Amino acid sequence: MKFVAFERAKQGTGASRRLRNTGKTPGIVYGGEGQPQLIELDHNALWHALKKEAFHSTILDMELAGKTGKVLLRDVQYHPFRQQITHIDFQRVDAKTKLHMKVPLHFVKAEESQAVKFESCVVNHVMSELDISCLPADLPEFIEIDLSGLKKGMTLHLNEIQLPKGVTAVTRGKPNPVLVSVVVTGGGEEAAEGAAAEGAAAAAPAADAKAAPAKAPAKAPAKDAKAKK
Incomplete structure (x- = not known):
């Protein structure tokens, strides 16, 4: 520009x-x-x-x-x-001196992943930009990350992505930070809980019928009447 x-x-x-x-x-x-x-x-x-x-x-x-x-x-x-x-x-900018910059992360194809498409999960972007070091000629406008391979419960770390040629990540504190995590949506958990509750409700009447005590004999009231006399 x-x-x-x-x-x-x-x-x-x-x-x-x-x-x-x-x-x-x-x-x-x-x-x-x-x-x-x-x-x-x-x-x-x-x-x-x-x-x-x-x-x-x-x-x-x-x-x-x-x-x-x-x-x-x-x-x-x-x-x-x-x-x-x-x-x-x-x-x-000096062409022979390395730069230290923050570049944005572009996450793509999350909707094609098994986690989103079939497992009712949401992809949480933990980081939106990355500190890098490189020569001016190698500076990328952004770093694209393919999320099509995500599955339920997965986390994507820095060492699992391919950085552009000549680019080195600069990390502080954690040497291998998490970039993306996959979490189950509330709707998926509620559906599972609802199905379990329906199954328990259907089994309850049968269990109650087995556990109910037998009815008293029909002649029992007459014996009680003689005892009063």
Whole structure:
């Protein structure tokens, strides 16, 4: 993706406020061999660009002062309650230096799995993005994960998926985190419990009939009458 930035001469809270009032967003670009440089961008164009997933996870072409350079989005700051971007940061990209980025996970074909199609299960996405390290040329826009092989009770771990060429996962804490888990829906459990309850109800009358005591003889009331005399 390509966007246009402009050089920003003034800095400070007052200058940034005046810039925002004119429909611009202050920012900075840093890293690489050059010095940090103050920039400004058109707010409306930036607002629409930030709605695209690729703007957050791919290498961008930034046109600045008639030259185009490779950058990555590193930070965005928003106003607490207005629909306004207050500041944005970009990092220059060096083709020979590895990047550390978060890329989104795209889960596909879950509806074709045995767990969803036949076993009344729901697929729970434990992670929605993954920290990776790679060279700029190997940076993927997203990582696609095929869930068609899921079955009831399964969990899918990081070491069970194939990462793109040149990409290494960066994990903290757990070396092999869970990406996806499969859980049984409440409807499936209730159906099983309902069937068991119906079976128990049908068996109850037969059991009660066997357990009921025999009726007393018909002559018993007459004996009671003689005893009273």
